[in-house]
Amino acid sequence: MGLNFRWLVNAGLLILPVGTTVGVLMGVDSHRQTTGQEPLFNTPSSGPGTGGGTGNPSDDRITTEVHCEKQTGRIAPTRGVQYILNPNQWGILEDTVGAMCMHMSLNNNGSYPTPSSAPPFFVTWSYAPGPDTQPVHAFPNVQVVTGLPMLLSKVKSINLATEWTYGVGDTPALKTDIAALTANAVNTNVAVDMFFDADKNKAKNSSQAAFEVMVWFADIGPAAQVIGLPAGTIATQVINTTTFELYSGINGFKQNVLTWKARNMTENFYGDIAPLITQLNTIPAAKFDGTNLYLGHVGMGTEAFSATQNVTFSMPVLSVDIGV
Numbered sequence: 326m327g328l329n330f331r332w333l334v335n336a337g338l339l340i341l342p343v344g345t346t347v348g349v350l351m352g353v354d355s356h357r358q359t360t361g362q363e364p365l366f367n368t369p370s371s372g373p374g375t376g377g378g379t380g381n382p383s384d385d386r387i388t389t390e391v392h393c394e395k396q397t398g399r400i401a402p403t404r405g406v407q408y409i410l411n412p413n414q415w416g417i418l419e420d421t422v423g424a425m426c427m428h429m430s431l432n433n434n435g436s437y438p439t440p441s442s443a444p445p446f447f448v449t450w451s452y453a454p455g456p457d458t459q460p461v462h463a464f465p466n467v468q469v470v471t472g473l474p475m476l477l478s479k480v481k482s483i484n485l486a487t488e489w490t491y492g493v494g495d496t497p498a499l500k501t502d503i504a505a506l507t508a509n510a511v512n513t514n515v516a517v518d519m520f521f522d523a524d525k526n527k528a529k530n531s532s533q534a535a536f537e538v539m540v541w542f543a544d545i546g547p548a549a550q551v552i553g554l555p556a557g558t559i560a561t562q563v564i565n566t567t568t569f570e571l572y573s574g575i576n577g578f579k580q581n582v583l584t585w586k587a588r589n590m591t592e593n594f595y596g597d598i599a600p601l602i603t604q605l606n607t608i609p610a611a612k613f614d615g616t617n618l619y620l621g622h623v624g625m626g627t628e629a630f631s632a633t634q635n636v637t638f639s640m641p642v643l644s645v646d647i648g649v
Contacts, residue, residue, distance in 0.1 A: 380404060380435020388433055393426040400470070401431050405440030406645065407470035412448065413626070414463040416455065423452030425629065427465050441484075441646040443467045447497050447639035454512070454631040458577075460548050464518070465638070466626025469645050474525040474621035482648035483599045487625065489515055489592055489640045491545065497639030501592055503545065512546030512630035515638070517598065520622040521615070528621025532578045536613060538605070540569065540598055541586040548630045551584040552576055559610040565596030573611055583611055623647070 380402035392399065392412050399410045412427040429446040437444065448465040455462060491513070492498025493505045520534035527533040541551065553574030560571040562585065569585040576582045585601045605613035623645060627638045 380433055382434050382436075384433040386433045388431045390429050390431065391426055392429070393424065399429065399431075401429075401444045402433060402435040403437065404435040405437065405442070405471075408443045409468045409470055410444065410446055410466075411468065412463060412465045414465075416459050416462040418455075418459075421452065421455070421462065423450065423462065423631075425450035425452075425463055425465065439644055441644045443643040443645070445639075445641040445643075447637055448627070448629075449495050449635050449637045450629050451632050451635045452629060454548070460512070460630050461628050462631075463629040464624075464626055465629070466518070466624040467640070467643055468622065468624035469647070472647055472649075473623065474528045474619040475647075475649070477521060477602070477615045477618045477620050479649045480599060480602075480620060480647060482597045482646075483602075483623070484596070484644070484646040484648065485517065485598050485625075486595045486642060486644040487542070487593070487640065488642035489542075489638065491515070491543070491627075491636065491638050493634065493636055495635050495637060497637055497641075501543075501590065503590070506545055506632075506636065509633045509636065510546065511632040511636050512548035513543075513632070513636075513638070514541050514545065514549045514628045515543040515626075516541045516628065517623065517625045519602075519620060519624075521618040521620055523617050523619070525619040525621060528619040531622060532580075534621060535581060536618070537576065537580050537582045538602060539582070539584040540601060541584060542592075542594060543590040544586060545590075546630065549628070551586050552582045553584065560604065560608050562601055562604055564598060564600065565594070567591050567594060567596070569601060571608070571611070581612060583613060 395414045395417055397411055401408050410429050412425055414425055425448055427446060427448045429444055431444050452462045490498045491501045491506060493509050517540040519538045520528055520531055521536040522528040522534040551572045553572035558570040559573055562569050568588040570588055572584045574582050583605060605611045606615050625643060
């Protein structure tokens, strides 16, 4: 499907133009139910609601939600680490061509494979290329809530477990096919995004924090470039057999951006990424002194730049365990 669509409804996906009202969404949902199709919004009559919390131990159902709005802060029910899921279409402009929907599977009882496991999710999106000054349209992600902000000096480990795929189409792929993505002019990445500042309130704010530290597990397409790429790498680090290369630069918010990019695409990663932060203290070119900094924000997802037709990013496994 090309980018000249206005809106599409099928069994697995709802894509709507930016600005579509909740009333339209609910109208579509009502039609699906009356025609015997699975509803888009499956909210139990009793359960955690949008406020999250510990969940209902006696409710073993899984709630599937689809969020196509520009922003939402969906706090997942949990008995462990608290997460917020958000389509985060922060780069959408009035004339943007394209859209995104985020599908999330929430366990009503708040129980997941491990105490630090996040709910599985996938996003389907397509955008026309944006201007060079703002090529990113969205960063759909899962954000850690529990324990943040905290002094970086107290962080002993950040154990990350993740499995993800990217594919062309409306459903999650079993394996990422770079050739198919390239053929459809997909520009995107897969990354952990973290923010730091000496002020713990600014550390929570992605546009006010002094430092942004990213860990990229994939860069797909020529437009998906790390900040500081022309200057080249300033350091390397190996974490659990994955080699990361460090780049440094300044973004549009005048923040110092430090990006560790995996040398090769890494769909499955299990390891402690805290050394990628602590090593920054020893690299003069990084201009990073973590002595009095707070870690205020940790999220993982994909930066959606552009694609000629629908693509789907799926993350069935994510766990972020911050050790102190």
